[in-house]
Amino acid sequence: MNSFTTSWGAYRLTRFPEDPREQLRAWDAADEYLLRRLAGETEEPAVPVALSGTVVVLGDRWGALTTALAGHTPVVQISDSYLGQRATAANLERNGVPAGAVRLLTTTEPPPERIDVLLVRVPKSLALLEDQLHRLAPALHPDSVVLAAGMVTEIHTSTLQLFERLVGPTRTSLAVRKARLVFSTPDPGQARPANPWPLRYALPDGIGAVSGRTVTNFAGVFCADRLDIGTRFLLQHLPPTAAAGGRTRVVDLGCGNGVLGTAVALADPRADLLFVDESHQAVASAEATFRANAPAGARAEFLAGDALAAVPADSVDLVLNNPPFHSHRATTDAAAWRMFTGARRALRPGGELWVVGNRHLGYHVKLRRLFGNCETVAANPKFVILRAVTSRG
Template sequence: MTTPWGEVALSRFPEDPRETLRAWDAADAYLLRHLAARDVPPAGSVVVLGDRWGALVTALAAHRPTQITDSWLGQEATRANLARAGVETGAVGLLTTQDPAPERIDVLLVRVPKSLALLEDQLLRLAPAVHADTLVVGAGMVKEIHTSTLRLFERIIGPTRTSLAEQKARLIFCAPDPSLKRPRNPWPHAYDLPDDVGGALAGRPVVNHAGVFCAERLDIGTRFFLRHLPRTTDRRRVVDLGCGNGIVGTAVALADPAAEVLFTDESFQAVASAEATYKANGVPGHAEFRVGDGLAGVADGSVDLVLTNPPFHSHQATTDATAWRMFTGARRALRPGGELWVVGNRHLGYHVKLKRLFGACETVAGDRKFVVLKAVRSR
């Protein structure tokens, strides 16, 4: 990426030679050009919210910024990009969306997230640290910035306006108003599952932190999956891979308290949600909650059953790279005879990848939109 201060070599994490997606976009570049054009460079406490792969904090490392992200993969990419640029990781603060907010913010740079709820939650958490002289600038692609986005900035921080578009990117300028009466933070959000879910989950509570997929209702893919989950008899080590709010893993634990369930996701918000959902249901079994890259760190051949609903987007890009990593990680972690169960949109064609990886794939259930697939590790 070419910045006003020189070129920076950037990559996503984990690096994949087959993947062509960049670790930065026009919005990152636009924001950096704007900062360089100001008479006064960023000074004081600089906070970068939602920096997707570390492009912004790497370029601004001289100002010792603090990054706040919901993505474990994004945080690891930042570490790698800082090291590649010769910057010590200690020169940049690396926080998650679950960490306490900084006490004072003099410059707040916001990469607008896909989730409006996550933006709302994070602005409400950071607003007390913002003061009248804080420089607040948001950035995003034109398709990511809506009227509702600007209203959030106005409602939580202060008067807001936007820039002209450049290379399909736009900036948001917000003037902090310390006298603004902010709304109560509605996150995390809890609701009870509908009775028609059936089984032990009917009427059970679910807890969602902001930004988790379908945080306000049960999504139809998970609803379909719940109707076709396998019995866990003799499958004592179970993984809810890409766990989201943990409904699937909690359903397994409720059905078989003897099962050991690992909830894992690359989103800090998701794993916090899964843990809160599990605890809210008072499940007597054993569970582990882990933020990371899928099944990395799980011993080979140590798992009996993996359940997953893979994402097929990386921010605004449609890609199967994440699903492929999840499938290959599951095959490695499963014992011989262990099973991977996948729910997904029918049009994604996951059966092709599973047949290539496992040698066979069985369709357990399907309707016009979704399909549940099973693959067994033979050896």
């Protein structure tokens, strides 16, 4: 575990879930720069920011900002990430910050009605930032402080234009250790355009039961404006699920906008579905997609969680999964591995995990190691669909 030393104090922080093999830090130079600016330790201008009234932290990755500030002022944290909020809760506890000092809100919950200080850790998704600024801007007043931080690779002209358009006049700081600050002055008289989120689009033909159906995408969801080509490939090869006798229990794991699970419900209205994602926006999207399309009487639950951690062992017949991929290879591997091990535990004997992935990711090696078998259901030049079956005991 690493120690995050700031003028606000020194904190022991980890990501969630903790992975002892990977010592990735739970903060970065953007968090440090923001905290230094708040304490008045930067060049421009070297005056501390008064943290009074309602202080909101948006987009804190693993709770570094929230943990550092909550020992000094009550904080409302708004996050889309279940994993990020689990990390925040664990980091607060580890560092002795009373739980009452922080209110954890998700991006889908109503924000505070008045915000005096808005601190933004610029999210990776510009769409999520756009949606959140739309939701939070009405709570700002002319004296609200709005301060954002991000790595230079995360702050583009389009990012600054969003602040300019939705909050008010905006400028940036110099880059320090590849991080940058954004200062925005709220202009309550500003006419804001309508929030374009959620975005809906019609699915193409030729993808089975969901062909031509409309999917709903809240901001920040994977492939929010078009169908992913890997997902499309899996939709064309979904297994039949209708079980003789009982209902088939199916999990759409890492559900995004819920298109895979909704396809199952349309093909087999008796299926019993669970949609899981670590993004609250994704879970909301899946629920909206399912409700708009599923046949009457179709059953589904919607869960923000970490892979299959909350699903009982030996309770599921089929898991469908298009695992997350990031630029950071180790993170990708860890997430896929957690999903596959979770599926191995949650599946009943004879239950199946169907995975679509880029060929080069080599998921078959992991699946064979875990399940003792792995069959290629379909392949094209870019993707493979793999099927692993749990042994019958």
